[in-house]
Amino acid sequence: MxxxxxxxxxxxxxxxxxxxxxxxxxxxxxxxxxxxxxxxxxxxxxxxxxxxxxxxxxxxxxxxxxxxxxxxxxxxxxxxxxxxxxxxxxxxxxxxxxxxxxxxxxxxxxxxxxxxxxxxxxxxxxxxxxxxxxxxxxxxxxxxxxxxxxxxxxxxxxxxxxxxxxxxxxxxxxxxxxxxxxxxxxxxxxxxxxxxxxxxxxxxGLKENPALPSSVAFWHSYLKPLSWIGLGGVVAAAAIHYLAIGPHKEEKEEV
Ligand code: SF4
Ligand code: SF4
Ligand code: SF4
Missing domain, CATH: 3.30.70.20 (Alpha-Beta Plaits)
Structure with a gap:
């Protein structure tokens, strides 16, 4: 077991x-x-x-x-x-x-x-x-x-x-x-x-030898961590931008 x-x-x-x-x-x-x-x-x-x-x-x-x-x-x-x-x-x-x-x-x-x-x-x-x-x-x-x-x-x-x-x-x-x-x-x-x-x-009618689709292992090992790194990168970049430049201001459209 x-x-x-x-x-x-x-x-x-x-x-x-x-x-x-x-x-x-x-x-x-x-x-x-x-x-x-x-x-x-x-x-x-x-x-x-x-x-x-x-x-x-x-x-x-x-x-x-x-x-x-x-x-x-x-x-x-x-x-x-x-x-x-x-x-x-x-x-x-x-x-x-x-x-x-x-x-x-x-x-x-x-x-x-x-x-x-x-x-x-x-x-x-x-x-x-x-x-x-x-x-x-x-x-x-x-x-x-x-x-x-x-x-x-x-x-x-x-x-x-x-x-x-x-x-x-x-x-x-x-x-x-x-x-x-x-x-x-x-x-x-x-x-x-x-x-x-x-x-x-x-x-x-029960499935013989059920197993995870190979796409799950690939997603779990490579893509999911990358998606979190990507999300983390976006958050970090936003934080750095805020500290260095300050809050984002709407730019006035030039006439
Ligand atoms: S599992 Fe129990 S409640 Fe469900 S159909 Fe069978 S005997 Fe009835
Ligand atoms: S949610 Fe799942 S465990 Fe709860 S009654 Fe329905 S079939 Fe049963
Ligand atoms: S993979 Fe998830 S949804 Fe499918 S049987 Fe297992 S626990 Fe249930």
Whole structure:
């Protein structure tokens, strides 16, 4: 398991015991005061079809062939993974995306400049943007967990398919219960949304071997420091100009 502080928290998703009730979707909307979207039935109960700026988690419905029944219906929660090595945080130039003490990747809407770089830095296609172009996604109920309350979706889940707690303890408990595969245990230095499986995660549509896009490393190592140096240079130049020449005065137009 990746090295982590004892305070790191996580959501453990166990798709095998999810019944697809979508109470978690409703609870999230309720706590975060997110409006519903008008959608059309497109041949599946998965609704809305994908994450939206006002839908922070969805249950993905997948049908797979089965020997016992004509078809098997699989349900899995799709949401922000709260990556330890978070591409969105690394690439964000304004500091709008940040990590909390518990390990959540939260956002400050006021700081978002709407550049949408975070969507290019995310291996899971999570960030969405509201009508004003500001980032919007699951923030692990950072306000609730800071007050020692479980995230709203976890609190509502009737089967225990969503659990919240100490990350290391959740993973150990899942393994003890026979879930040999923990998706996200070590990927991207450890995800904050981890998934317990007895089957292959790809059966549920989870991405194999998720990794940061190479553009994130380049941006984080070279361009972002340069942008700060550039900003620092502008501020320093302005300060030097002020000390040496004094405040800028409007020049009168010569007639
Ligand atoms: S899943 Fe995407 S949006 Fe969520 S923390 Fe990871 S990189 Fe950021
Ligand atoms: S953790 Fe909170 S914000 Fe994230 S999906 Fe659950 S209820 Fe929504
Ligand atoms: S509330 Fe729990 S059981 Fe219901 S859909 Fe969500 S994860 Fe599955």
């Amino acid at each position: 990746a090295n982590e502080s004892n305070s790191r928290k996580a959501i453990l998703v166990t798709p095998e015991i999810c019944i697809g009730c979508r109470a978690c979707q409703v609870a999230c909307k309720s706590w975060n005061q997110l409006p519903a979207s008008k959608t059309k039935n497109n041949g599946t109960y998965q609704n809305p079809p994908d994450l939206e700026s006002n839908t922070f988690n969805i249950i993905r419905f997948t049908e797979v062939p089965s020997q016992e029944t004509p078809v098997r219906w699989l349900f899995v929660s799709r949401r922000c993974m709260h990556c330890e090595d978070a591409g969105c945080v690394k690439i964000c130039p304004s500091g709008a995306l940040y990590k909390t003490a518990e390990g959540a990747v939260a956002f400050d809407r006021d700081k978002c400049i709407g550049c949408k770089l975070c969507s290019t830095g995310c291996p899971f296609d999570v960030p969405r943007y509201d009508k004003e172009g500001k980032v919007s996604k699951c923030h692990l109920c950072f306000d609730r967990i800071a007050a020692n309350m479980a995230p709203s979706c976890v609190k509502t889940c009737p089967t225990g398919a969503l659990k919240y707690g100490d990350r290391a303890e959740l993973i150990a408990e899942a393994k003890k219960n026979g879930y040999a595969t923990i998706y996200g245990e070590n990927d991207l230095k450890g995800l904050g949304s981890v998934y317990a499986f007895k089957e292959e995660p790809k059966l549920y």
